[in-house]
Amino acid sequence: MKSPEFQQSLEKYADVIVKVGLNLREGQRLIVNAGITDYPLVRAITQSAYQAGARVVTVFYNDDEIGHIRLKMSSREALKDVPTWLLQAYLDHAKNGDAFLRISSENPDLLADVDPEAIAIQRKAMGRKFKKVAEYTMRDAINWCVISYPAEAWAKKVFPGVSAKQAQEKLWEAIFQTCRVDQPDPVAAWQAHILDLKKRSAYLNAKRYSALHYQAPGTDLTVGLPRGHQWLAAQSHAENGINFTANLPTEEVFTMPHRDKVNGVVSSSRPLIVYGKTVEDFTLTFEKGRVVNITAKKNEDTLRKLIETDEGGSRIGEVALVPVSSPISQRGHLFFNTLFDENAASHIALGRAYRSTMKGGAKMTEEQFNKRGGNYSLIHSDFMVGSDKMDIDGILADGTREAIMRKGEWAFEA
Ligand code: ZN
Numbered sequence: 406m407k408s409p410e411f412q413q414s415l416e417k418y419a420d421v422i423v424k425v426g427l428n429l430r431e432g433q434r435l436i437v438n439a440g441i442t443d444y445p446l447v448r449a450i451t452q453s454a455y456q457a458g459a460r461v462v463t464v465f466y467n468d469d470e471i472g473h474i475r476l477k478m479s480s481r482e483a484l485k486d487v488p489t490w491l492l493q494a495y496l497d498h499a500k501n502g503d504a505f506l507r508i509s510s511e512n513p514d515l516l517a518d519v520d521p522e523a524i525a526i527q528r529k530a531m532g533r534k535f536k537k538v539a540e541y542t543m544r545d546a547i548n549w550c551v552i553s554y555p556a557e558a559w560a561k562k563v564f565p566g567v568s569a570k571q572a573q574e575k576l577w578e579a580i581f582q583t584c585r586v587d588q589p590d591p592v593a594a595w596q597a598h599i600l601d602l603k604k605r606s607a608y609l610n611a612k613r614y615s616a617l618h619y620q621a622p623g624t625d626l627t628v629g630l631p632r633g634h635q636w637l638a639a640q641s642h643a644e645n646g647i648n649f650t651a652n653l654p655t656e657e658v659f660t661m662p663h664r665d666k667v668n669g670v671v672s673s674s675r676p677l678i679v680y681g682k683t684v685e686d687f688t689l690t691f692e693k694g695r696v697v698n699i700t701a702k703k704n705e706d707t708l709r710k711l712i713e714t715d716e717g718g719s720r721i722g723e724v725a726l727v728p729v730s731s732p733i734s735q736r737g738h739l740f741f742n743t744l745f746d747e748n749a750a751s752h753i754a755l756g757r758a759y760r761s762t763m764k765g766g767a768k769m770t771e772e773q774f775n776k777r778g779g780n781y782s783l784i785h786s787d788f789m790v791g792s793d794k795m796d797i798d799g800i801l802a803d804g805t806r807e808a809i810m811r812k813g814e815w816a817f818e819a
């Protein structure tokens with residue numbers, strides 16, 4: 406693991422994160438959120454960030470197990486306590502136009518033995534407290550990015566049956582491949598990939614479809630798109646003037662649905678992890694935008710709890726298109742981490758919409774955004790619906806239908 410080749414890949418990965426993901430500017434401060442085992446990558450990122458001219462890099466190391474202990478031992482009342490000083494640190498950075506990085510490395514099974522109700526209470530309290538900070542990222546006021554590190558427990562879940570060391574090596578390889586770190590010039594490879602995705606989003610924006618129609622076994626869903634919706638991909642333009650890539654890897658082209666105009670039934674094509682539990686083979690039936698029926702082969706109650714978080718939790722806030730030829734889909738295994746799994750198939754998110762997916766959305770009040778069809782919720786939970794059996798049509802204002810995807814692949818040239 407500690408070979409010179411590995412160290413070189415680690416540094417290349419750090420450079421992709423700093424240059425493509427964050428596109429960190431000289432003089433910016435950076436907050437990094439990481440797991441305690443992620444430090445080799447955090448150090449490489451810190452090196453790369455200061456090289457790019459970072460003013461201060463502040464790292465918050467989280468120990469998954471500490472959070473687990475608290476959830477098991479605290480009273481429901483105490484779980485609602487979110488320290489204000491922590492909020493202040495983030496708000497101070499956000500208001501100053503600084504950057505945020507989150508390293509996702511959590512053990513997918515960590516919370517399996519915790520009461521979902523306790524998790525829901527804590528998440529809700531956290532969501533309320535950090536609402537203002539989430540607003541900064543949801544409307545792209547600043548440059549932010551989420552990436553991953555193959556921590557041991559996560560790696561073992563993805564690659565069972567081999568030693569922990571081998572599992573970690575295999576997950577590193579998967580991360581390096583899907584994040585294009587294995588390419589001769591990873592930054593250039595990303596620029597080409599971003600351009601390709603941007604062509605797709607430009608094509609869809611020019612069409613101004615009024616709705617999408619999804620068809621697959623167990624799925625017949627019509628999703629209305631609001632006036633002024635914007636398809637986005639790979640790169641976002643932040644209010645602080647910086648073009649950044651919020652997720653590495655990323656393969657999706659996405660926009661927002663109209664919160665009241667979703668009708669029909671949709672079936673999941675991959676499991677969804679909610680509060681540490683795996684919800685399998687589920688269907689959601691929508692009427693006028695609201696979920697009116699839920700079925701699941703496994704952990705239906707957990708899914709129900711998620712949807713019942715608040716009013717907006719029973720509606721959707723994102724529709725994203727990903728072809729089955731995406732490198733993550735082609736790997737053919739689950740990652741048990743949304744960052745990867747959402748890039749393996751077309752997906753839909755329960756909960757809040759990104760302000761940036763509506764023209765002028767960032768400047769609207771919550772009420773205006775809502776009126777235009779934007780959904781608000783404390784949750785944003787992506788679930789996979791796409792497969793090689795899915796067809797998606799775009800419906801124009803006059804009712805004309807055009808093929809967007811056939812058998813899970815793009816059906817248009819961009
Ligand atoms: Zn998405």
Ligand code: ZN
Binds near residue numbers: 723754785786787
């Ligand atoms: Zn999403």
